[in-house]
Amino acid sequence: MTNLTLPSVLAFDRKLEPSDAIMHSGKWVNIEDSTQWQEIELFDRRNRAVKSNFKQEVLDNEEELQKQIAEANLAWGDDAALAHDNDTLKISFSLRIVGGLDQPSVCNKVEFERCYRETISEYTDSSLEELAKRYAYNIANGRFLWRNRVGAQDAKVFVTHSSLSSPLEFNAYDFPLNKTTSDDTSIKVLAQLIKAGLAGNENTLLTINAYVKLGEGQRVWPSQEMVLNSPKGEKSRHLFNLNGQAAIHCEKIGNALRTIDDWYPDAMAPIAIEAYGSVTQRGVAYRSSKNDFKTLLLKWLNNGSVSNEDKHFVAAMVIRGGVFGEGES
Known part of the structure; x- marks a missing residue:
């Protein structure tokens, strides 16, 4: 058979669909009382700060440097905090898990789609549990809390589902961020719920x-909202809110949940599933053109030698979703 090539149009719908997460303020002793939590509203913070970032030509001109150092750096931006009599942050969101891994949302090459469906269906039947366990782990460890998780006195995560008589409870700090799996019984239960959704056996929420x-x-x-070319003297930091209530973007929640890739070469810690293993905060792509998504997908479909770890990565990219046709990046 002639080797398959990528279609000019190929796309997959996202299979993990988190909502935006809303933030509440309350007390640790009231975790079990949902009526004792208040919305966290954004407020303006205005500071007279100092300048510490200068162009090289300014650094080379002592007179100009002293002039600019003497000028105040007026900072104006959104901020958010717990009420002064509250010690605990509550973050809430829902997660919809969608099946249909074997169905591209768009594919304009019939033979490619036929082979893809056969290959991914076989993977879904035999190997999906590994990914489900990793997604469950990132819920249990509270990775989605991001900076709110750092240096806290305590952190707990509760997961509810219609099939559970009581919520699954996790002590987030029991599950380190530099790992991706655990034999914890509750994580196994959560993984089975996620697996059922990804396999299309039920509509999991x-x-x-x-x-x-x-x-x-x-x-x-x-x-934080991205604001391009903010005028001088205007607010420079805009935080995300839903009707004035502090919140976290669904995209940021999703990025945390898919931080499961420790299969890249010389892995030190898991990174988010991305086609080239890109981590923009570090300016690094951990997957070269030899072990990126498109290369591994074609190799797998053409019956090349592909490790189980690489198959997991490819399937996780399908779950991530995106446009991957020939020439797309």
Whole structure:
């Protein structure tokens, strides 16, 4: 058979669909009382700061440097914090898990789609549990809390599903961020729920509530909005909110859940599933053109030698979703 090549148009719908996460303020002792939590509203913070970032031509001109150092750096932006008599942050979101891994949303090459469906269906039947366990682990460890997880006194995550008589409860710090799996019984239960959704056996909807004991009045960290070319003198930091309530973007939640790739070469810690293993905060792509998504997908479909780890990566990319036709990146 002639080797398959990528279609000019190929796309997959996302299979993990988190909602935006909303933030509440309350007390650790009231974790089990949902009526005792108040919305966290954004407020303006204005500071007279100092300048510490200069162009090289300014650094080379002592007179100009001294002039600019003397000028105040007026900072104006959104901020968010717990109420001063509250010590705990609550973050809530839902997660919809969608099946149909074997069905591209768009594919304009019939033979490619036929082979893809056969290959991914076989994977779904035999190997999906590994990915489900990793997604479950990232719910249990509260990775989706991001900076709100750092240095807390305590952190708990509760997961509810219609089939459960009581929520699954996790102590987030029992599950280190530099690992991806655990033999914990509750994680195994959660993984089975996720697997059932990904396999298309049921329409899985999870509700996640996380509680982080930060300390009374402590600052919290919603998502930051990207604002291009903010005029001088205007607000420079805009935080995400839903009707004024501090919140975290669904994309940021999704990035945390898919931080399961420790299959890349010389892996030190898991990174988010991306076609080339890109980590923009570090300016590094950990997957070269030899072990990127498109290369491994074609190799697998053409019956090349592909490790189980690489198959997991390819399937996780399908779950991530995106446009991957020939020439697309």
